[in-house]
Amino acid sequence: MKTVYIVRKEHFNAAHKLWRKDWTAEKNEEVFGKCANKNWHGHNFNIFVTVKGIPNPETGFVINLKDLSAIIKKEVVERFDHKNLNLDVPEMNGILASTENLIMKIWELLESPIDLAGGTLAKIRLEETENNFVEYFGGKEPY
Amino acid sequence: MKTVYIVRKEHFNAAHKLWRKDWTAEKNEEVFGKCANKNWHGHNFNIFVTVKGIPNPETGFVINLKDLSAIIKKEVVERFDHKNLNLDVPEMNGILASTENLIMKIWELLESPIDLAGGTLAKIRLEETENNFVEYFGGKEPY
Amino acid sequence: MKTVYIVRKEHFNAAHKLWRKDWTAEKNEEVFGKCANKNWHGHNFNIFVTVKGIPNPETGFVINLKDLSAIIKKEVVERFDHKNLNLDVPEMNGILASTENLIMKIWELLESPIDLAGGTLAKIRLEETENNFVEYFGGKEPY
């Protein structure tokens, strides 16, 4: 029984800010720095979705990448691309738009559709810039 | 007389939208597509500034990269980073925030300070995403 | 009159070989090396298409990137992607599939459609690998 991990990369461009209404402007700036700019800023986000499984002997595939790409596009790209993460995405309502909170939300959105397609979501990597990114294993701690 | 070209890369993250108030929402969407989203979207912009000159025999430098980096940070990064290009940048007032218009504006901002530092601005490259970018030679057509 | 250059990147994956029927196998291998392997090999090609022009004051665009992307997809990607450059592409019939010959052919395919869309094709860059690539200015010699 040989588990292989397959990864598909997609991307989306979005605006956001880090801001708590229950804090003063000073407190927001102290904690969130430039990310608290009231008129928003934005990023080119890259997302890498890892699915694990035993390759199907008939196709050689853990999951068909056409299907995996379609799931990510439907659940993530269409929801977030060229959007404002704070204003345009109902799923992020009332949630601080940090990459940590975003990646946990994306896991929720992808887990079932990937399951239905016969794969198992194993890891997500979400890059905000080439210097800052988060990784998530569904809450597990492999290391 | 040997001209060398030296390039410095910097980056900034900003929000913007493409939108004309004198057009209907339909016309805006038809022309600008997803970039017309009313609540903004954003990008990680990379900027490459090329300065040309004959290396100073005393230092081996066309321009000291510390000086060039400082000029770009003062004139471009501080103005645009973690900002909304439509709302937060007076220089872009009343100008459509396309990369074409942005790179022409950045040329205006950089030309004199680089001149004062003893170099000659030769080219700017402004990347909005890894798939979309503009290049500008001050209006000239080298090819 | 301010000329701006705008660049769009697309990619395609293709098989090819370098082989002259009028040469012996030894001569083919001597000149073309591993690229002469009779059963083909392949690459992930990246193409960067540069269009120049004066930005339209109404849109801020040299050319709408949706249009430019659509032209490249129609003329290049659909023709070459997941194809054999020697067998599947009528335009390459009887032409050695070197990157030099390929980029000149791609120029012919793109020049008119870009013209019709209101832009001027200025440069193409075609990457075969990250170490090997060609650039073409329609035959001109800017440097």
Add this chain to the structure above:
Amino acid sequence: MKTVYIVRKEHFNAAHKLWRKDWTAEKNEEVFGKCANKNWHGHNFNIFVTVKGIPNPETGFVINLKDLSAIIKKEVVERFDHKNLNLDVPEMNGILASTENLIMKIWELLESPIDLAGGTLAKIRLEETENNFVEYFGGKEPY
């Protein structure tokens, strides 16, 4: 006892197709899409081989990278580079040339030589494109 992981990247360019002789052309195209093109297509493959171990106190090395590079070149690059994965590689005979099957085969080829050189093969990453790749831990599931 401190385990360190050391990684060496190599690459190869190859042609392949995804095709089952016992399926109709329609079925092949339905499942494998453009990858079923009968005249092949190709990719620039990147391979990252991770070896783990406790650094040798005399050299500071888990494994000498000259040795690791030589093993990958002998076992993988010479076998696959500028080849047709379906026709030119006896080890892939009768095996669908999916990246999943390819990475499992490469593990078999590398495991013993790395063992003989004093290291332990821990992970392989095989990139078909920058958007599609597989990772393999010898069948284990670290996450």
Add this chain to the structure above:
Amino acid sequence: MKTVYIVRKEHFNAAHKLWRKDWTAEKNEEVFGKCANKNWHGHNFNIFVTVKGIPNPETGFVINLKDLSAIIKKEVVERFDHKNLNLDVPEMNGILASTENLIMKIWELLESPIDLAGGTLAKIRLEETENNFVEYFGGKEPY
């Protein structure tokens, strides 16, 4: 309890050589190859530091990236950047400057400050070139 992993990239440029005084020049060259050049050589090192934790519900952060960046700059970049790893860094005294030894030393330098800032150091990746790099989990073997 949902653990998220956050990564920050920094870089430094340094000189080093691999050389044992208790070996002959021939033995040094046999084992360390070009890296034994007596007059040094150098690299652009990239370092990726991974911190794990449960996001703080108030900020959405595992750790504030401003703090993580400041820690890496203080403990790593200021110590190693534009330095000679063999001559200028007291912490590397008497230690062969292999990437394996370097990453273990960097772990020691980062572990406590990150702990004090409320995070848990989970992984370091240290790239010497794009082809050669090491990863370290504090000595643990997740796979």
Add this chain to the structure above:
Amino acid sequence: MKTVYIVRKEHFNAAHKLWRKDWTAEKNEEVFGKCANKNWHGHNFNIFVTVKGIPNPETGFVINLKDLSAIIKKEVVERFDHKNLNLDVPEMNGILASTENLIMKIWELLESPIDLAGGTLAKIRLEETENNFVEYFGGKEPY
């Protein structure tokens, strides 16, 4: 008459410092900053060599990339790789090891051998880091 430009990338890792013996330590540090560190520092240099010409109708090549790669390896990589640019390279004797001076020297080294191989050296790009690099057209000013 259709000129095509072909580019080959190679790399080398070297140590250097920027230092004038006829200046005080203070003056050296003021002008050259961290690059003046007396015990050297180093970089992974990338070099891109552009050759122009009309493709040979028999081969489809401006220049055979095997030949171009061999010339760059002989003239540049063997001379600079894993070396100290100030101490180990006779051609740099008495010359400040700035990237500007280095690229002009490399042009001298490559021009004749490329000419003999039937091509014309058109441009060199030398990257010291991903943020700092120089370009050279043999002293000409195409823009």
